Amino acid sequence: MDESTEPLVNALAPRLELLRALAEHRHVTRTAESLGVPQPTVTRWVAELGRTLGAPLVTRQGRGIRLTRAGQLLAEAATEALAVLEGGCRRAAEEVDPERGHVALGFLHVFGRSLVPDLLRRFRAEHPGVRFSLAQAAHIHIVAKLLTGELDLVLTAATPSGFPDRLHRVPILDQRLVVVLPEQHPLAGRAEIGVAELAEDDFVQLEPGFGLRLITDELCAAAGFTPRIAFEGQETETLRGLVSAGLGVSLLPPAERMRPPGVVEVELTPRLVRTVELVWAAGQRLPPAVRAFRDFTLRAAPAQA
Template sequence: MMNHSPRDAADQRLAVDLAPMLALLTALRDTRNITRAAEHLGTPQPTVSRRIAAMGAALGAPLTEPSGRGIRLTRAGRILAEAASEAMETIETAARRAREEIDPDRGHVVFGFLHLMGRSLVPNLLRGFRATHPGVRFTLVQGSRQHILDQLGTGQVDLALVAPLPSEDPLLTGFAVTDQELLLSVPAAHHLAARRRIRFAELAGEQFVTLEPGYGLRQIMDRLCAEAGFTPRIAFEGQESDTVRGLVVAGLGVALLPHFDPGTPAGVVEVPLSPRITRTIGLVWPRAKAITPTVRAFRDHVRTHV
């Protein structure tokens, strides 16, 4: 049996005293205000003030200090509040897993995906899953590839559809879901609109409209330009594929985009590239994080239904 030193025992006693106050410490860190922290916890403000004082007494130093008309955490308070926030996330995750272990059909999935996938792929996956799991609740998070990967890394998203797969990140794992062909979208009156196929190197003189850096399509476009030996002339950058496509319709440039489903909109012609260009869409999740039964069920549904 391990023998604890007196200092270890003192730390353990302090941890026991502070453990019931994790939510309060987290609320203080987030609000930096006793009144708002009390409102967040549904606790009377005098009770919150007494608990803060009691925590300071247990520590042997105050956790807050005056700041204008309010308060701020001391250095010691900030250290404990950061640890409390991490501990609360762990406890909340464990509570969620325990609840869903009892009733996985009443669980919750936070599902991230790229904007382009919200048109048909994601709705089809959700419709199929909800047919057999009608009680599961989803929170949907959309954004750039980098934004979604960051959300996965911090645990704010459970599963995500991204392209390309993040093979560069050892903290994430996943599997390929489908391959998607990428086409050159040009204005209907563009000189390339009548072509049956086009090589990417032929686009060296064209103006591009594209998504901002951090989006998977932008990474692919930059790579294709580099492989073709030119730097793209970028006229406009956007955050939504529909906006990019609209700029193409307005004659402001050409764009690398997936096929528009259910059909190419008026004013745009989609020209296949030679050789054929595709991107792999994959489902990914944090490698080291235990997933709940509900998240696992949805992950397995995606694996078998695409």
């Protein structure tokens, strides 16, 4: 048992530990020594449990004892229950210790290539004992999990609408968007392109529910057209591959690594940025480890990407 959680387990379940120790040692004196209580206390506890059950838990066997069938069944149940209880106590202890806690973080797929790994690397250098659960999904899905408590924090780039009083949002960086074109596209040699100039093109876009899809649809609507969607995907790098194959154009953040062959990125005019936000549920007290990572992210995230 973890020394840090042993007092909590013992406070919650002394009789469970008694049954487990009896099954292990099969001797009252050794059981008492393992529990750190006097031998008469163990004898009294065993008798009390037997009276409550209506049948003895142990019988004499030489100089030791043997669990009865009923006692063995209770000991097996106690061992299983203690395993669950000890795990829960360990997790509870982690929640109140910022150096051993757990953070459930959700984010858009695009942030999994550099933003999130960089934040985690730098945070773990200061807090090596904190554990993370990571969830990558579309904007609507990670916000939904945040509202149900499955996630502690979310990194997203679309305004979480519909829950103005339930979410706390803080901008952490601005990310510019560019037009991604096949290199043979007639506009590929331009220094900048307006969205309206893409009205006759096929688009490759993220699926509905992704923040970037919402931004693209709104931009095209503002320019007076509905984009003709040829392909939909869940990853921006997949979209770049489709553009490289000449299957359409897209509006994306600049490539973080080397662009695929046959792809050109051109600046939008007017210049367009989307705001990346760190979001958490309003009105809830965050565990220490979650607060530590939230504060680190607000302090350490780059201003622009």
